[in-house]
Amino acid sequence: MSDAPVLEIRDLHVSIGDVEILRGIDLSLVEGEINALMGRNGSGKSTLALVIMGHPAYEVTKGEILLDGENLLEMKPFERARAGVFLSFQYPQAVPGLQVGNFLRKSVKALKGDDAPSAREFRKQLNAACDALDIDKKILSRYVNDGFSGGEKKRFEILQLMLLKPRIIILDETDSGLDIDAMRTVAAGINSSVNGSACLIITHYQRILEYVRPDHVHVLIDGRIVASGGYELAEQLEAKGYEWLDQEASP
Amino acid sequence: MSEVAREAVGDYKAGWHDPEQSTIRFDAGLSEQVVRDISAIKDEPEWMTDIRVKAYHHFMERPMPTWGSTELLNSIDFDKICYFLRSGEGTEKNWDDVPEDIKNTFDKLGIPAAEQKWLGGVTAQYESEAVYHSIREDLEAQGVVFLDMDAGLREHEETVKKYFCSIIPYQDNKFSALNTAVWSGGSFIYVPKGVKVEMPVQAYFRINAENMGQFERTLIIADEGSSIHYVEGCTAPTYSSDSLHSAVVELIAMPGAYIRYTTIQNWSNNVYNLVTKRGVANENATIEWIDANIGSKLTMKYPSVILKGEGAHGEVISVAYAGEGMHQDAGAKMHHLASNTTSKILSKSITKDGGRGSYRGMVTVSKKAENCKVNVVCDALILDEKSRSDTYPTMEIKNPSCRCEHEASVSKVSDDQVFYLMSRGHSEDEALALIVNGFFEPFVRTLPMEYAVELNKLMALEMEGSIG
Numbered sequence: 148m149s150d151a152p153v154l155e156i157r158d159l160h161v162s163i164g165d166v167e168i169l170r171g172i173d174l175s176l177v178e179g180e181i182n183a184l185m186g187r188n189g190s191g192k193s194t195l196a197l198v199i200m201g202h203p204a205y206e207v208t209k210g211e212i213l214l215d216g217e218n219l220l221e222m223k224p225f226e227r228a229r230a231g232v233f234l235s236f237q238y239p240q241a242v243p244g245l246q247v248g249n250f251l252r253k254s255v256k257a258l259k260g261d262d263a264p265s266a267r268e269f270r271k272q273l274n275a276a277c278d279a280l281d282i283d284k285k286i287l288s289r290y291v292n293d294g295f296s297g298g299e300k301k302r303f304e305i306l307q308l309m310l311l312k313p314r315i316i317i318l319d320e321t322d323s324g325l326d327i328d329a330m331r332t333v334a335a336g337i338n339s340s341v342n343g344s345a346c347l348i349i350t351h352y353q354r355i356l357e358y359v360r361p362d363h364v365h366v367l368i369d370g371r372i373v374a375s376g377g378y379e380l381a382e383q384l385e386a387k388g389y390e391w392l393d394q395e396a397s398p
Numbered sequence: 399m400s401e402v403a404r405e406a407v408g409d410y411k412a413g414w415h416d417p418e419q420s421t422i423r424f425d426a427g428l429s430e431q432v433v434r435d436i437s438a439i440k441d442e443p444e445w446m447t448d449i450r451v452k453a454y455h456h457f458m459e460r461p462m463p464t465w466g467s468t469e470l471l472n473s474i475d476f477d478k479i480c481y482f483l484r485s486g487e488g489t490e491k492n493w494d495d496v497p498e499d500i501k502n503t504f505d506k507l508g509i510p511a512a513e514q515k516w517l518g519g520v521t522a523q524y525e526s527e528a529v530y531h532s533i534r535e536d537l538e539a540q541g542v543v544f545l546d547m548d549a550g551l552r553e554h555e556e557t558v559k560k561y562f563c564s565i566i567p568y569q570d571n572k573f574s575a576l577n578t579a580v581w582s583g584g585s586f587i588y589v590p591k592g593v594k595v596e597m598p599v600q601a602y603f604r605i606n607a608e609n610m611g612q613f614e615r616t617l618i619i620a621d622e623g624s625s626i627h628y629v630e631g632c633t634a635p636t637y638s639s640d641s642l643h644s645a646v647v648e649l650i651a652m653p654g655a656y657i658r659y660t661t662i663q664n665w666s667n668n669v670y671n672l673v674t675k676r677g678v679a680n681e682n683a684t685i686e687w688i689d690a691n692i693g694s695k696l697t698m699k700y701p702s703v704i705l706k707g708e709g710a711h712g713e714v715i716s717v718a719y720a721g722e723g724m725h726q727d728a729g730a731k732m733h734h735l736a737s738n739t740t741s742k743i744l745s746k747s748i749t750k751d752g753g754r755g756s757y758r759g760m761v762t763v764s765k766k767a768e769n770c771k772v773n774v775v776c777d778a779l780i781l782d783e784k785s786r787s788d789t790y791p792t793m794e795i796k797n798p799s800c801r802c803e804h805e806a807s808v809s810k811v812s813d814d815q816v817f818y819l820m821s822r823g824h825s826e827d828e829a830l831a832l833i834v835n836g837f838f839e840p841f842v843r844t845l846p847m848e849y850a851v852e853l854n855k856l857m858a859l860e861m862e863g864s865i866g
């Protein structure tokens with residue numbers, strides 16, 4: 148583990164159509180560190196997550212993102228995934244007809260290539276992860292996110308996280324829609340996956356951060372990070388909301 | 399995918415062609431004399447020659463169908479097509495005796511490697527006639543007859559005479575008339591009372607010559623309480639000029655019998671595929687058509703079941719894929735003639751790169767048929783703006799006690815779906831293949847494992863290089 152960031156975002160500007168959504172983001176993710184990103188609805192959190200993963204709808208108009216010092220923005224989404232970037236989606240997509248078990252196996256193979264575990268080893272990991280997340284194994288023969296409840300979708304994202312073992316983890320509101328018990332099991336799943344990885348947790352609530360303790364907390368307002376601090380910043384936000392930060396945001 | 403499956407399926411890219419090695423090739427073009435010559439070369443009984451000649455005249459007089467694609471239909475040049483081509487010296491029972499070139503072709507298609515592993519019997523047809531044929535001894539001992547149609551006519555003339563054209567008369571449509579006039583090859587199957595054939599029997603049809611017409615004729619009779627699963631695969635290499643495949647398949651399910659007929663066709667996009675398939679299901683019998691149409695320039699095919707006996711069940715599960723320069727006009731027909739009959743139609747189509755897919759369906763319930771159940775679902779997946787999908791469902795329900803369900807959906811692949819899969823390490827093509835194969839999954843589930851693998855591979859190939 149070194150202190151050099153694995154993922155470095157510099158002066159990132161992102162637009163969709165004519166609208167600029169991210170207006171100069173600087174953020175570094177270091178291995179072994181957990182960063183939390185908070186901010187109002189529509190402030191641009193998911194946009195940042197999706198741009199890191201390479202969603203085609205967003206246009207980077209200025210700035211750069213470096214992965215191990217290389218230009219991440221030139222890479223296709225699947226190349227980013229293969230390089231170790233993982234996004235737990237705020238809105239995971241359904242793929243009717245694609246069985247969960249089959250999808251997981253194929254994904255592990257796509258990511259790890261020759262280093263993918265044997266079928267038997269994979270089964271073992273899969274069973275262990277399902278148990279840890281309290282996921283009914285019936286899910287394996289269901290179709291990816293098809294008819295899943297909100298909470299089931301989030302748990303399934305974390306199941307993927309545990310099997311794919313990425314180096315850079317971005318969790319976009321994984322805690323939203325989870326009941327209290329599910330929150331605990333999911334948080335345990337996240338904790339078992341983050342060690343050594345660089346992690347960015349996007350959330351509205353302090354609760355998840357009680358389980359998964361961030362080293363840094365950042366606040367996004369109108370496409371800019373207006374405040375950064377330690378865990379106490381999350382506590383302040385929980386108590387006071389975002390208003391007190393608004394003047395920082397105006398250009 | 400298991401190693402066994404991979405081996406059995408082989409490399410399904412059917413775009414190669416072998417040097418054509420016919421021993422008899424008729425000049426292109428159709429006339430009464432050509433029809434008589436085909437019959438003579440096969441040394442057929444007179445009644446067959448007569449019916450061929452009548453069918454020929456009917457074909458000549460009958461106008462083209464006015465549905466499907468009239469433009470494409472009218473562009474078929476019947477004078478350019480070769481109506482008979484014999485590839486070997488007759489049907490071999492021993493694989494070693496099959497000519498080397500033909501053997502190579504079928505080796506590439508996974509025959510008879512597949513046969514050894516999981517088939518009850520296999521027949522392989524190259525151009526007009528069967529070149530290889532075998533059936534498991536245990537089935538033969540139980541009285542199961544599985545022959546190519548020419549041999550069926552020679553060895554079981556009375557049965558053929560009784561049922562030939564009984565389900566699909568030559569006057570049924572222009573192409574059933576053409577097939578009846580010039581048919582050659584196909585399968586003849588008889589399953590005796592109560593015999594259950596556990597392993598599927600299989601036929602492979604391959605057009606290898608340019609401008610070739612393939613007109614196989616298949617007749618399957620499942621006697622009372624028997625069951626059979628028949629699987630056919632079809633391919634052709636790509637040539638610059640068009641070929642015509644026009645088969646007729648007649649099925650007879652006696653009371654309590656079960657017939658499943660599975661087709662996986664992967665025609666190249668210059669083959670006209672105009673096929674008539676119909677079965678009659680007697681009391682408590684079941685007929686299922688499982689039909690995958692990948693490729694071809696124009697396919698017009700509407701497998702149908704006549705539910706003639708009380709309690710009969712009919713099913714058509716079909717998928718169609720139309721890419722660039724392809725038009726799939728496919729569907730299903732169900733005719734409920736008796737009470738307590740049930741039918742199910744599931745049709746799934748995918749269009750891409752300007753391909754056209756149409757579902758054309760017809761369900762009728764006669765006045766005296768009480769308590770029938772009808773279920774029709776058609777789903778279309780359109781992969782880009784250039785492609786098109788239509789549905790033409792027709793229902794004529796004359797008995798009010800019928801319970802009828804009909805659903806139709808049209809969907810598009812969303813960027814978000816592709817992106818989600820890409821974020822898990824899958825390239826664009828792989829992502830699309832996962833989505834497409836997912837869409838076909840309800841169909842693929844009905845296939846023997848090896849065919850399921852094959853179809854998934856085929857669709858993955860079709861998705862290659864599809865997004866920028």
Ligand SMILES: Nc1ncnc2c1ncn2[C@@H]1O[C@H](COP(=O)(O)OP(=O)(O)OP(=O)(O)O)[C@@H](O)[C@H]1O
Binds near residue numbers: 194237
């Ligand atoms: N694909 C898109 N098309 C149009 N507008 C978009 C798109 N994606 C994001 N936006 C807009 O960009 C802004 C930021 O959206 P984003 O989803 O990043 O917010 P967020 O911070 O994740 O909000 P939330 O907390 O509600 O999830 C919003 O105004 C949103 O409407």
Ligand SMILES: [Mg+2]
Binds near residue numbers: 192193194237319320
């Ligand atoms: Mg969001």
